[in-house]
Amino acid sequence: MGFEFSFTPDQEAFREAVRAFLEREVRPIVAAMDESETFPTATVRKMQAEGYFGVPVPEEYGGLGLGKVGYCILLEEIGKVDASHAAIVGAHTSLGVTPLLAYGTEEQKKRWLVPAAKGEKLLAFSLTEPGSGSDSGAVHTAAQPDGDGWTLTGTKIYVTNGQEADTVLVMAANDAKKGPSGGVTAFLLDRGLPGFSVGRCEKKMGLHGTSTAELILDHVHVGPERVLHEVGKGFHVAMTALDVGRVSLGAASLGGMQAACGEALAFAQNRTQFGLPISEYEAIQFKLADMAMSIHALRLMVYHAAANQDRLGSDPSKWGRLERAAKTREAAVVKCLASEWASDVIDEALQIHGGLGYIRGTPIERAYRDARISEIFEGTNEIQRVVIARDLMSRGL
Template sequence: MEHGAPTIQMKFTEEQNALRETVAKFAEEEMAPILEEMDEKEEFPQKTVQRMKELGFFGVPIPEEYGGLGMGKVGYCIMLEELSKFDASHPAILGAHTSLGMTPLHYYGTEEQKQKFLVPAAKGEKLMGFSLTEPHSGSDSGSLKTEAKAEGDYWILNGNKIYVTNGKEADQIVVMAANDLKLGSNGGISAFLVEKGMKGFRLGRCEKKMGLHGTSTAELIFENCAVPKENIIGGVGRGFYVAMTALDVGRVSLGAGSCGGIWGALNVSLNYANNRMQFDAPIVQYQAIQFKLADMAMHLHALRTMVYQAAAFQDGLGYDPTKWPRSDRLKKSRDSAVIKCLGSEWASKAVNDALQIHGGIGYIRGTPIERAYRDARISEIFEGTNEVQRMIIAGDLIGRGGFVP
């Protein structure tokens, strides 16, 4: 694809349709039946995660030469859309592993790093995580304080990271730390590949959450943790760019998750509204109900178009960020922000409306819509809050002097 050319992709290939069918079958037959128990017990779903590894879901966008399925971002979005029709935890585990954990290695890793860390991750032998957030550095991620000091052949890491998805189970984590506190995001942050079991690295507190009960959200503690120099991804001082590139991928895939979430809300609502009788008629006959269903359908239609266009655009860019023209990089970041922000707000509205359509039973613990309502809210917060997405969109508008398609 020529850089800058508009990319329209809504007709899927046979291979992409086959992937969708495989994921849909797994989601319906193996994942859906365990969700109520997973949510209640608040446990990482070991068995279904193992099955996802066997089915190749851990390496969907990664080229075959590096152990993946070679199906690019479009394939990755197909997988997340299908899983998200039923659940948000399994997609979040895969999202932290894939877009946030593996993208840095895939886009910025040396050949040696790819062979050592990316190949086992894509094959599902190693689970990954991504650690940027700290107690005093959330939206302002460039202000992080975990420090990395060079000492011989190592970087010595000290500090606390929080809210790391997969933090408890991950074998390999991409950790952002300051090589120079004074420089901040502009050359002062590096990305380090930290392996479970490294001396001086330990798990801290695991959070109890409103939703996403199948995922761990963990604190990571670094006390003089010696990370080999060859574990820096993308070079010293390049960590902020590495993190932002990974987040651009993650934000489009979150949009794919929102598509699945809206589809799920619409599907259960339509079914319920067709069967629930009030005032001697199925409630689906009332316009107040129909308009909620119509909103879900409109949003789903618009979001799917945006997600697959953006995924195809990212695939067309290739995997070497140094070759991306500035205009394409700006478009990629702006489009990712638009999709993440709109998708999460539309998904929240869809589950809220779906709960209303269900009336009292929608509020009862253990129903799919009650779980979906608790799960959906986080998408407006993580991978950059929606306020941060609006800052990116406004920054693009101001920087480029108007809207550039």
């Protein structure tokens, strides 16, 4: 297989357009959004109008048709400006849009995918429960057969976009004893369905622009048209979404690392101590060099994984078992390294800022609080290592 690494003129033009949009519309509101801990409705609407909530979706389904590489360009650029906006787009696109594109019937695509890709509707993804986090196949929310449909009962937690979403992809147990192998089913639940409500919204260390909501399902009756993919295949649905999510999380981390490195470099070249800019001291230079190395390596990894996902396409029935395993391992590697490198880079960038880095309201202080979650959500880094080690033992290096 050939290995090419360059962006097309169209991809470069898309990056420039996104960058200009973010500088004009998003950067000016980020500090106030963080301070007030509010969902950025106005900027999200503007991003929806630009088509940024349907970047990897083919044009025939209302998207921009720019594939996973285009989608990672978007998230890298957003990551440079604000992690909350990146998480909002990611929860919608990676975790909501991807499974609809992969598994939706034509009817479901018309009803849920097209408006989501056009930016008319916001999506969320709900797997986690109070008793089921890393052990995500052990879902307790019950899906009981009921006539020709289902009745869903249970509590989900930590749902990004949970408060604002028009539709949530909810994983429920059709047979709790079977767990991930046949016991979990994916359901498309719209806001306003009787019995479906938003509960508590968490206060968080960072990502202050995102909602992290509890969802309550109190005997929610749904018809069979709301089952995505087959009954019992919900765990596959979730893992297909997470493979995309983990690479796009890497892209957003890549953006965050570049912003932090850029700020640290500019600060170091301007801050004078002992008669010299601190950038003249080797201790500072080595920190900056380490940042540049991680950024360089992560850029190659993210776009390699995204290009591989584009090459495989979005129809899982066409993926071989080994291709699927390689895709999952690559996504876990990207997610794990990206989040750990981002934490390290942002920590060192904060250190270069000295006391100023610890002062509330500086971009590096916000970045530090925002970055930590990436080691936890979309599967903790311990779980990424479990995924990688299992595949290593099965397929070798």
